[in-house]
Amino acid sequence: MLRDLFSYLGNLVKERRIIFELAKRDFRVRYLGSYLGILWAFLQPAVFVFLLWFIFHLGFRSAPVKNMPYILWLLPALIPWFFFSESLSSATNALIDNSHIVKKVVFQVNILPVIKIVSSLYVHLVFVGILFVVYAASGRFSLPVFIHVAYYLSATILLVLGLSFFTASLVVFIRDVTQVIAILLNFGFWMTPIFWHVDLLPEKYQSLMRLNPVYYITEGYRNSFMQHAPTAAEPLWTLYFWAVVLITFVTGAMFFKRLKPHFADVL
Numbered sequence: 001m002l003r004d005l006f007s008y009l010g011n012l013v014k015e016r017r018i019i020f021e022l023a024k025r026d027f028r029v030r031y032l033g034s035y036l037g038i039l040w041a042f043l044q045p046a047v048f049v050f051l052l053w054f055i056f057h058l059g060f061r062s063a064p065v066k067n068m069p070y071i072l073w074l075l076p077a078l079i080p081w082f083f084f085s086e087s088l089s090s091a092t093n094a095l096i097d098n099s100h101i102v103k104k105v106v107f108q109v110n111i112l113p114v115i116k117i118v119s120s121l122y123v124h125l126v127f128v129g130i131l132f133v134v135y136a137a138s139g140r141f142s143l144p145v146f147i148h149v150a151y152y153l154s155a156t157i158l159l160v161l162g163l164s165f166f167t168a169s170l171v172v173f174i175r176d177v178t179q180v181i182a183i184l185l186n187f188g189f190w191m192t193p194i195f196w197h198v199d200l201l202p203e204k205y206q207s208l209m210r211l212n213p214v215y216y217i218t219e220g221y222r223n224s225f226m227q228h229a230p231t232a233a234e235p236l237w238t239l240y241f242w243a244v245v246l247i248t249f250v251t252g253a254m255f256f257k258r259l260k261p262h263f264a265d266v267l
Helices: 002-014 016-030 039-059 070-092 099-104 109-137 144-173 177-191 203-209 213-225 235-266
Strands: none
Touching (some): 002 016, 016 109, 039 070, 039 109, 070 109, 070 177, 070 213, 099 109, 109 144, 109 235, 144 177, 144 213, 144 235, 213 235
């Protein structure tokens, strides 16, 4: 298992140039033809953040959370969710969107989901940069945040990649998978403690939240920016998360490999 994982990751490093070139092309093509172009990649999540802030901060007048203004508490968890959701959605359609490559060219199709994830990563890095600026302006920034964010970003990418091996393979044969993933992501957003605090749940249910691997990531981002100990400092939770990632990645890769010979015929 670990040998296959490191072999695949080593291959990604070896093919990094073509991955980044195709990711940039995918990013540009996605917004080709619209008047605002790639600005839509930033406007859509920015408007959503503004609406949440307007509703909960000005409308409901949400109180500070752990002595932190609500918007500063919300953003560090919301921004990684945007990346997780967008990258999983786009990676799910990686084979369909590049069917011409899958059918006609000798190409390592197992890097197509990675290309979609990297394409989504560009927007995420801009928003993380803005978050750094916002926290620095509020006097709540510290250098270790860079290390923590790099860790949780890597964790997110590996989790999405493992999941996308399943979803990208299945959607080739069952196109409804795209809509199912969209519904599950909407459900997951409201069920993950992003805009609400986990302490609102009865204590006996709070531990169930830790079974959601995305919560490990969103809470990790949040704790890192709020200068608390990151969730990676909790050994059992961290061990559980990486076990889920490893199992998802390896089984997903095997599933992808098993169905790979049939992709060209179906597409």
